[in-house]
Amino acid sequence: MSARTRGQTLLTLDEPSLGDVRAALIQRRLGTARPTTAGRLPRLVSTGRTGSGKSTLGNLLVGSDDLLRSTGFQDCTDAAHVLRFPRGLTYVDLPGVAGDDRLENFNRLALGLPQAPQWPTVDALRVLRYEERRQIADDTHPAAGLPPDLLRPDLVLYLCAPHRGVGRAEEPYIVDLLGAIGSERVLFVLNLFHDEAGRRLATPQNLEDAHAALARWHQEAGRRLDTSRIVPMDCRSGAGLAGLLSAARDCLGGNAALTEIVTYQHERAPRLYRREVQQAVVRFAAQVAAVTPASDATAGEVPMAAARRLVEYADRLAGGGGRDHGPWLKRFEALTAKELAGLRKVATEPIIERRSKDVYEDVPRYDWVKETDYSRPVYETRRRKVKVSPGDFDEFLDGIGNWLGGDGFVAERWVSEEVLVGYKKKKRQVVTGYDQRYVRTDHWDETVGVREVAVTYDPLGVRGVALALTAWHAALSTAAGKAPGPLDAVRRDIHRRIERLGATPAALAAKAEQTLPEDTGRLLEAVLRAGETGGSE
Numbered sequence: 001m002s003a004r005t006r007g008q009t010l011l012t013l014d015e016p017s018l019g020d021v022r023a024a025l026i027q028r029r030l031g032t033a034r035p036t037t038a039g040r041l042p043r044l045v046s047t048g049r050t051g052s053g054k055s056t057l058g059n060l061l062v063g064s065d066d067l068l069r070s071t072g073f074q075d076c077t078d079a080a081h082v083l084r085f086p087r088g089l090t091y092v093d094l095p096g097v098a099g100d101d102r103l104e105n106f107n108r109l110a111l112g113l114p115q116a117p118q119w120p121t122v123d124a125l126r127v128l129r130y131e132e133r134r135q136i137a138d139d140t141h142p143a144a145g146l147p148p149d150l151l152r153p154d155l156v157l158y159l160c161a162p163h164r165g166v167g168r169a170e171e172p173y174i175v176d177l178l179g180a181i182g183s184e185r186v187l188f189v190l191n192l193f194h195d196e197a198g199r200r201l202a203t204p205q206n207l208e209d210a211h212a213a214l215a216r217w218h219q220e221a222g223r224r225l226d227t228s229r230i231v232p233m234d235c236r237s238g239a240g241l242a243g244l245l246s247a248a249r250d251c252l253g254g255n256a257a258l259t260e261i262v263t264y265q266h267e268r269a270p271r272l273y274r275r276e277v278q279q280a281v282v283r284f285a286a287q288v289a290a291v292t293p294a295s296d297a298t299a300g301e302v303p304m305a306a307a308r309r310l311v312e313y314a315d316r317l318a319g320g321g322g323r324d325h326g327p328w329l330k331r332f333e334a335l336t337a338k339e340l341a342g343l344r345k346v347a348t349e350p351i352i353e354r355r356s357k358d359v360y361e362d363v364p365r366y367d368w369v370k371e372t373d374y375s376r377p378v379y380e381t382r383r384r385k386v387k388v389s390p391g392d393f394d395e396f397l398d399g400i401g402n403w404l405g406g407d408g409f410v411a412e413r414w415v416s417e418e419v420l421v422g423y424k425k426k427k428r429q430v431v432t433g434y435d436q437r438y439v440r441t442d443h444w445d446e447t448v449g450v451r452e453v454a455v456t457y458d459p460l461g462v463r464g465v466a467l468a469l470t471a472w473h474a475a476l477s478t479a480a481g482k483a484p485g486p487l488d489a490v491r492r493d494i495h496r497r498i499e500r501l502g503a504t505p506a507a508l509a510a511k512a513e514q515t516l517p518e519d520t521g522r523l524l525e526a527v528l529r530a531g532e533t534g535g536s537e
Contacts, residue, residue: 011306013284013313016276018269023060023238025265025272026245030061030085041089041257044248045151047107047177048159049170050096053191053235057159058083058093060238062133068093079126080110080151086132088257092151098169109143110151113176127151155248156186159235163193163201166213171220178221183229187247188214190232192240207232242266274524277317278512281310285468286505293340293457303336303464304329307471314475317524319531328474328484335470335487339463347454350447360436366429373426379418465505466495469516476523480530493517 046054055068058081068081081093094110095103105115105122115121125146129137141147156177160166178186190210193201211230218225231247233240242265249258288306293299307329315321460467470491474484484490497515498508508515 011284011287011302011309013309014280015313016273016280017237017239018273019234019237019239019241021273021276022242022265022269025268026241026261027061029261029264030087030089032087039256041085041087041261042154042248042252042255043090043092043152044155044157045092045094045111045153046157046159047094047097047111048157048189049098049161049164049167050103051164052096052159052161053189053193054093054096054157054159055081057157057189057191057235058091060235060241061085061089061091062130079128080106082127082129082150084129084131087261092153097173098167104173108173108176110146111153111156111177111180113173113180116172153181153185155251156181157189157244157248158186159189159191160210161193162190162206162210163203165206166210171213171217174214174217175221178218178223183218183221183223183226184251186229187244187251188230189235189244190230191235192232194234194237242269270525270528274521274528275512277524278516278520279509281313281472282465282469282512282515283506283509284310285465285472286508288464288468289461289505290459291464292459293343296344296455299340299344299457300333300336302460303340303467303471304333306468307332307475310468310472311475311478314472314479314527317531318479318527323478325475325478328478328487331487332467332471332474335491336467339467339491340457340460343458343460343463345456345458346452347456348450349453351449351451352445353448354443355446356441356443358441359439361439362434363437364431365433365435367432368427369430370425370427372423374423376424376426377420378422378424380421381416382419383414383416385414462495462498462505465498465508466491469494473517473520473523476520476527480523480526482523490517 046057048054058068062083062085068083079095083091083093085091092110095106097104097107105119106125107113108115109122109125123143124140125143126138126140127150128135129139158174158177190202190207195201211227214230215225228247229251231240231244233244242262245258245262249255249262252258285306288302291302293302311325311329312321315323470487473490473494474487477484494515494517497517501508501511501514503511513521
């Protein structure tokens with residue numbers, strides 16, 4: 001079964017079958033040539049309408065797809081095929097009944113039933129014998145000379161294909177079979193055919209009709225139908241084979257050799273089945289590793305699709321849905337977004353804007369001012385009298401001169417001197433302000449930020465595997481009736497385990513028990529117990 005995302009990613013989960021596991025164990029046991037103290041294994045003779053799956057059942061037991069010719073077409077078996085297994089079981093595949101030629105009389109001859117008068121009488125029977133998956137003999141025996149230990153059954157398996165109906169053409173043969181062999185030595189096997197998508201072809205009404213027809217024909221033969229002698233199984237996949245052998249054991253009074261085989265598979269099948277389930281889930285998770293998200297919008301789709309697919313599987317193993325996975329799925333979605341952020345790669349480019357600016361210059365504004373020019377002093381000549389000092393000969397002569405001039409001899413004289421009376425003024429130009437004058441306009445490019453131009457992702461890789469297996473652990477917890485623990489702690493544990501193993505995602509399935517947390521196996525065991533039958537066959 002598959003899980004498809006909105007895009008094109010297809011995740012396929014190949015769900016193992018408990019029936020396949022049981023069939024493989026039975027094949028292994030039957031194919032092991034070892035002495036047994038449990039007694040003789042029986043001779044099982046299969047009969048039934050042409051195309052009901054007799055040869056398919058023989059191929060299933062021997063573990064081969066094509067040892068016995070089984071095309072599904074009308075009357076594909078024209079001889080008695082005797083398969084001898086190393087452990088002693090004998091399986092005889094007889095020609096079909098209710099056909100349109102004389103093959104039914106071959107069948108009747110082999111079982112010692114009266115031949116049908118509407119078909120030509122058969123006076124010899126071809127017998128092909130096989131051991132260890134190869135033909136060892138091809139003999140033709142006259143009707144009076146059939147070896148009694150070759151074909152005579154310990155138990156007859158009458159195969160029906162209920163989806164095709166159990167027709168009245170089978171009635172005369174079944175009545176004769178019950179009369180000659182006895183109802184206690186006949187098992188009716190309802191072969192549950194499936195289509196390519198795995199859907200069962202037989203409807204509940206088909207099964208009910210088959211039971212009713214068998215009950216009616218038992219009554220006609222003067223027998224009573226024991227419903228425990230009707231066994232459903234899929235002869236192609238092996239689902240139900242263990243039930244068939246258990247019913248055969250009971251019919252044969254508890255045949256010890258069959259009991260040993262049934263017990264062998266019963267003890268080992270659950271553990272092997274759990275291991276195969278875990279390996280299938282790890283293989284499923286490994287597919288996530290190769291996915292590369294295309295965009296932010298779709299990045300989480302694959303992990304979420306994987307989680308939902310594993311939820312469906314866990315619920316089905318537990319016997320059906322009805323469990324609320326919503327709370328942890330919301331937390332899982334947030335965990336997925338956080339993990340994917342580490343794989344996100346952003347390509348950016350600068351945001352550039354064109355800038356422009358008018359350029360001005362300052363032009364000074366001048367005015368004239370007057371100010372004192374201290375470098376240009378102004379002097380004035382002034383006269384004043386000064387006393388004559390008698391001790392100064394020059395000044396004494398000046399006094400005599402004043403006397404001779406008629407001024408009399410005085411003790412003063414006039415002197416002239418330059419006196420600073422100020423400074424000249426000057427005019428100077430000063431800047432009283434500025435005026436702006438346009439000069440030019442400058443243009444330039446300026447980076448004002450960055451913008452995302454592309455988002456890409458690395459493949460999900462180990463992160464994707466760890467996320468998917470975290471979802472499986474949470475799905476099992478919920479299906480087992482337990483609240484999932486912290487998802488990120490589980491994810492980290494799984495991630496560390498994968499890195500420690502150092503294996504590629506594709507190789508992890510062989511190490512599933514080392515990849516998954518220690519309690520995953522216990523959770524799966526609890527889920528299978530909750531499914532009542534240990535998981536669907």
